[in-house]
Amino acid sequence: MLEARLRKTFPPQPDSAGFALDLEFSVTAGVTVLFGPSGAGKTLVLDSIAGFVKPDEGRVLLDDAILFDGASHVNLPPQQRNCGYVFQNYALFPHMTLRENLEFAAERRPRLERHRRVTEMLEKFHLTETAGRRPHEVSGGQRQRCSIARALIGAPKLLLLDEPATGLDAALRAEFYQALRQVRSEFETPIMLVTHDLEECFELGEEMLVLSGGKLIQSGTPRHVLDQPANLDVARILGAFNVLDAEIKTLDPGRNTSRLQVGEFEFEGTYFPGHLKGDRVRLCVRPEQLSVSTRQGKLEPNQMPGELLRSIETPRGMRLEFANGIAVALPHNEFSRLRDSRDWVIHFPSDALRVV
Amino acid sequence: MPIDWFPLWLSLRVAVLSTALALVGGLWLAYVLANREFRGKDVLDAAITLPLVLPPTVLGYYLLVLIGRASPVGKLWEGVFGSPLVFTWKAAVIAALLHALPLLVKSTRAALESVDRNYERAARNLGASEWKLFWRVTLPLARRSILAATILAFARALGDFGVTLMVAGNIPGRTQTVAVAIYDAVESGNGAVARVLVLVVSAVALLILTLANRLSPSRL
Numbered sequence: 001m002l003e004a005r006l007r008k009t010f011p012p013q014p015d016s017a018g019f020a021l022d023l024e025f026s027v028t029a030g031v032t033v034l035f036g037p038s039g040a041g042k043t044l045v046l047d048s049i050a051g052f053v054k055p056d057e058g059r060v061l062l063d064d065a066i067l068f069d070g071a072s073h074v075n076l077p078p079q080q081r082n083c084g085y086v087f088q089n090y091a092l093f094p095h096m097t098l099r100e101n102l103e104f105a106a107e108r109r110p111r112l113e114r115h116r117r118v119t120e121m122l123e124k125f126h127l128t129e130t131a132g133r134r135p136h137e138v139s140g141g142q143r144q145r146c147s148i149a150r151a152l153i154g155a156p157k158l159l160l161l162d163e164p165a166t167g168l169d170a171a172l173r174a175e176f177y178q179a180l181r182q183v184r185s186e187f188e189t190p191i192m193l194v195t196h197d198l199e200e201c202f203e204l205g206e207e208m209l210v211l212s213g214g215k216l217i218q219s220g221t222p223r224h225v226l227d228q229p230a231n232l233d234v235a236r237i238l239g240a241f242n243v244l245d246a247e248i249k250t251l252d253p254g255r256n257t258s259r260l261q262v263g264e265f266e267f268e269g270t271y272f273p274g275h276l277k278g279d280r281v282r283l284c285v286r287p288e289q290l291s292v293s294t295r296q297g298k299l300e301p302n303q304m305p306g307e308l309l310r311s312i313e314t315p316r317g318m319r320l321e322f323a324n325g326i327a328v329a330l331p332h333n334e335f336s337r338l339r340d341s342r343d344w345v346i347h348f349p350s351d352a353l354r355v356v
Numbered sequence: 357m358p359i360d361w362f363p364l365w366l367s368l369r370v371a372v373l374s375t376a377l378a379l380v381g382g383l384w385l386a387y388v389l390a391n392r393e394f395r396g397k398d399v400l401d402a403a404i405t406l407p408l409v410l411p412p413t414v415l416g417y418y419l420l421v422l423i424g425r426a427s428p429v430g431k432l433w434e435g436v437f438g439s440p441l442v443f444t445w446k447a448a449v450i451a452a453l454l455h456a457l458p459l460l461v462k463s464t465r466a467a468l469e470s471v472d473r474n475y476e477r478a479a480r481n482l483g484a485s486e487w488k489l490f491w492r493v494t495l496p497l498a499r500r501s502i503l504a505a506t507i508l509a510f511a512r513a514l515g516d517f518g519v520t521l522m523v524a525g526n527i528p529g530r531t532q533t534v535a536v537a538i539y540d541a542v543e544s545g546n547g548a549v550a551r552v553l554v555l556v557v558s559a560v561a562l563l564i565l566t567l568a569n570r571l572s573p574s575r576l
Contacts, residue, residue: 050477050481051480052477052480077480078477078480078481079480079481079483079484079485080483081481083481084481085477085478085481087474087477087478089474091472091474091475091477091478093475093478093479093493093497094497095496095497104479104482104484104492105482105483107483107484107488108482108483150482151481151482154482154483
């Protein structure tokens, strides 16, 4: 288990604005995803844990070992930290074969154990046949598995991965997810993974830390974060949210309902704890939570008319963009049923309305 | 017309020895300059580069002061080996070293610094000591550039004239290197000998530079 409190400030330079990293988190068994936009400080967090960067103050605890403690001036060098690190470009030594790469890493294990350990890892990651080749002579997937095997061979207490799937094509990406799931099931090493890809979060992550501007702004399971973004910032980072201004008309905790005024339309929602009647709030709804239909007569609650601006084909279906700024995602078959509509109505399910 | 080939062999021997010494010292200096932060680093860097820009007479003068028979180094040498250091072929090695070292340090430092930092981070992360990291990762990855720099340093050591003349002199059969021998032949009106030596030295230099080009990383 990793517990970290990190603070580091970079004063503004003539050619760059300043940056401050300031966060506290812990990582337990399983896969924890450090999620955030570019420049949020994700890699800086990994580098501080691995010992490539020295924080100004704070504390990094891995199991029983103090890796860094600003107050008592403890700062273990990377060599003694026992954290596996998979670099973005893998950083396999180009002048060594895959086997030699593993042997290099195995040298801190007892001499008698090394050979067996290397052979075992080569087998585990299906690299036995290519073990004698150099990194540039093997496939991307093999390079990827080799770098994971190399990071794990010293039996680290934590495995760090820096955007390992960024820039990979879909097939390689799937291969990588497969390899990481294997690590997850065969090794007990907690895994911390940096990404700015929401799908990767869901594919791999059991716990998600949302980072923005050097600060931790929300944590939880990916599902929880996506369903209940803590604030507008999180919603914006996760992307593709519809945001509506609304006023709370009534709140009924007993029946878990509320009534909202959204512009000229009336919505019914669930009870919003911590809010009062008359509050002006912002509602947050994901495009795939909405549905559409052809207008027939009078509008019912939780409906809003929309003028369709354009429909865009996406890998999973269609994305409809309306003149009032609302985006709706729906499956192909549903769209083809409705494609000739003139008057569109957008439906906002009560339980999808979140106040941020 | 008999040609005395001794100056050519002497020059080759001097160049090989001074390049070897420059490689050992240069590797260490380049490592320190590339990896350590300390006060006066820029001054040290400039001091190492100085021989590239100073006139040979200035360098020769410094060397005479440093290793002459009256200097502490000269006295020590004479005390240990029983004969003076200046005006021997060993002084010619030192003169050549003075030119080979800056070339080697500059290029080696650049070569070491151009190795992707991620490889070094990976090695440290995998528990490698700085020593293991240098010999097993950084140096092998930079080896082609360093080898090319060594060959250039060798070519430069082969051609030294001014400093050699000042500290090793022009003693035929003992300290007369090929560059000095050519000067000597021209001065004494021995044009045929000069022409042959000039052509041979040019051919050797051309060969060496071609070799260095083949090794430079851009050809990979």
